Amino acid sequence: MNISKEDAEQSLTLIEQTTRQTTKSLIASYESITLIIWGFVWLIAFLGTHFFLKWVWLIWMSLCFVGFLTSFLFYYFRYRAGTPTKNPEAGKIGRKYFWYWVILFIYLSIWLKILSPISGLKTNAFICSVIMFSWVTSGIWSGSTYLVLLGSIVTAVILTGFYLIPISYYSLWMALAGSLPIIATGLYIKLRWRQ
């Protein structure tokens, strides 16, 4: 079988386009909703922190619970409705993610204990930046450029809030400037990357 150089180039372009389109559509199917859910958790939790500071732990704990529950329900119903792909190793991957977050939570607690006494502002900036660190590193491992970019942008928002914004406006800044890129990325992926 003989083909011209132009035909070969066209075929390679078609392969690259299809591979990219497949990856994007799968991210749109699975990850975009998670970003939107956690973007709203972030928004409401920081607004709550700004307006009801004395309830801060209750606000964060209950909203994180709501975030995990909503994410779980989304994946459950998504599975019932029919997922675009089926992975026999999904359970194994899910367990790895679960333990990854459990271990991260344990290490966060250890670091906070080591660093104590630590102010509420520092605690918050520290936890948020460690979570963004996990987004950037998992983005590097999985080849998800969007996750690396988003994690870096939100880290820049955290640093700006920590060093440049007056302390009384920090939570408000984080609610608006921090959640916006997360929700916007989730919506953009959902609307533009689906097939």
Added chain:
Amino acid sequence: MAQLNNIIHQPARLQIMSALMALDNNELADFTYLKKLLKLTDGNLGAHLAKLEEADYIKIEKTFVDRKPKTYIKLTGKGRDAFAEHIKALKKIIKGA
């Protein structure tokens, strides 16, 4: 020496193979998802899949999810190798070797 593959080179089949290559090793793609993704009709996709299955490049799995019939497709090891070989051959042509 890398050789172009007649079965894979057809554009629709090339797209099917590329989409399946984008998945994890043991991951299977849903028939309806592939149909929408590649903008093919049921009959068209079915015919191309049959050709690829005949060559043992893919495996088709029919199952029931919530009592609804579902068809899933996955690449075989042979399919993965054939596709890699095909890409090598294309790159060689571009380089003019």
